[in-house]
Amino acid sequence: MCADPVRRFLEDQDPPTPCLVVDTDAVAARAREVRSAFPGALIRYAVKANPAAPVLDALVAAGIGFDVAGPAELALCLERGAAPADLAYGNPIKKPRDIAFAFERGVREFTSDAPADVDHLGRYAPGSAVSIRVVLDAPDSVTPFGRKFGCEPAEALDLVLRAAALGLRPGIAFHVGSQQPDVAAWEIGIATAAKLFAEAEAQGVAMTRLNLGGGFATPHRTAVPSLATYASKIAAALETSFPGRRPALMLEPGRVLVADAGVLRTEVVLVAQRGERRWVYLDIGRYNGLAEAENEAIAYRFEPVGPHDGPAGPVVLAGPTCDGDDVLYQRTPYELPLSLTTGDRLDLPGTGAYTASYASVAFNGIEPLRTHCVGRWGDA
Numbered sequence: 001m002c003a004d005p006v007r008r009f010l011e012d013q014d015p016p017t018p019c020l021v022v023d024t025d026a027v028a029a030r031a032r033e034v035r036s037a038f039p040g041a042l043i044r045y046a047v048k049a050n051p052a053a054p055v056l057d058a059l060v061a062a063g064i065g066f067d068v069a070g071p072a073e074l075a076l077c078l079e080r081g082a083a084p085a086d087l088a089y090g091n092p093i094k095k096p097r098d099i100a101f102a103f104e105r106g107v108r109e110f111t112s113d114a115p116a117d118v119d120h121l122g123r124y125a126p127g128s129a130v131s132i133r134v135v136l137d138a139p140d141s142v143t144p145f146g147r148k149f150g151c152e153p154a155e156a157l158d159l160v161l162r163a164a165a166l167g168l169r170p171g172i173a174f175h176v177g178s179q180q181p182d183v184a185a186w187e188i189g190i191a192t193a194a195k196l197f198a199e200a201e202a203q204g205v206a207m208t209r210l211n212l213g214g215g216f217a218t219p220h221r222t223a224v225p226s227l228a229t230y231a232s233k234i235a236a237a238l239e240t241s242f243p244g245r246r247p248a249l250m251l252e253p254g255r256v257l258v259a260d261a262g263v264l265r266t267e268v269v270l271v272a273q274r275g276e277r278r279w280v281y282l283d284i285g286r287y288n289g290l291a292e293a294e295n296e297a298i299a300y301r302f303e304p305v306g307p308h309d310g311p312a313g314p315v316v317l318a319g320p321t322c323d324g325d326d327v328l329y330q331r332t333p334y335e336l337p338l339s340l341t342t343g344d345r346l347d348l349p350g351t352g353a354y355t356a357s358y359a360s361v362a363f364n365g366i367e368p369l370r371t372h373c374v375g376r377w378g379d380a
Helices: 003-013 024-037 053-061 071-079 096-104 115-124 153-165 184-202 227-241 255-261 291-296
Strands: 019-023 042-046 065-068 087-089 109-112 129-133 169-173 209-211 248-251 262-274 277-282 312-318 327-337 345-349 370-374
Touching (some): 003 262, 003 370, 024 042, 024 053, 042 087, 096 115, 109 115, 115 129, 153 184, 169 184, 184 209, 255 262
Parallel strands (some): 019 370, 042 248, 065 087, 087 109, 129 169, 277 312
Antiparallel strands (some): 262 277, 262 345
16 A cells, blocks of 8 residues: 555655654545545554654645644643544543643543542543443453553443533543454453443433444554455444444544554664574664564564565564664574575555654664654645
8 A cells, every 4th residue: 555655755865764654645545545434433543653743734635633642642632623523532541630631722522540539530520531441351362451551341430420410421431452363352342342332321320322442453564464354343242242232433543544544664683693583783773663573573574675586584573773672583493595685675564653753762762763653734
């Protein structure tokens, strides 16, 4: 989807590495696909996936709203032309003054999972919609959230009633984890939500909104379900769990909107033989763009740039810093040309999400990952 304009930019401009190049036309096209797959749903892009201004511009133009995690993301979205009504403050962990900041700027959609936070919303965001996030007994995603977010269903019901008593407009939210290849996770979440809807209604609180979160996976070295497959399975689960009374839906996709629009280019710094293993050190690592390689969770593709005749062989891939944890892949099998040497370049497709936004500010003096945006909304 993004190969031609991105590759053309890389070939014509030969930018210093490491760098990320994102095709904003591909972002806009993907946004239209997501809206078509979930007709009528409110789509709120998770800004943390890639907050580059041209990416946000493309999504504003495509009619997509935004899931913001704090005041800085909120202000950035407003600066790029997003309407306050199209913003959802999806982070359950927030200071009271940050709630007030959002409310004063017109945000009326929040997510919560703790009694104190619900109380803060009642005080600093009166009358707002609040989705109570429930934790799921569902399959782990590639990068799961663990127990950091969400409350048990029994507590979620208590929080729904508490929010209603404070004059808030409660709904239910869940998140199946980032890069979730198992569609059954949404089926479990929707069934859990339906039970909470019924229990709340029995106690006099009628809820109408369900936040399905994000988590839609994108392909790297293994296949994942298509967007159409996710959408059809979710539609079937809603029909089963909410027969004849489907709630209003909100989704908070991040990765699925921007990952495939980006290519990251890196340079080989050093090749060294360590015992029986060949180590390839790159100018990109866990601290300047590939944080999701921690525990080798996300296995990116590495494509040599230019001709490399001859055989390939196994490698360990590592980053450039002096930190011993800055090793990308030791267990995951990779093979690269035996001819690979200092100065050669590699491209990593599918890296438009959770790369530049995860890069450190100056660890080892390395600057943040440069991002170039091409296409209609590009800055390059």
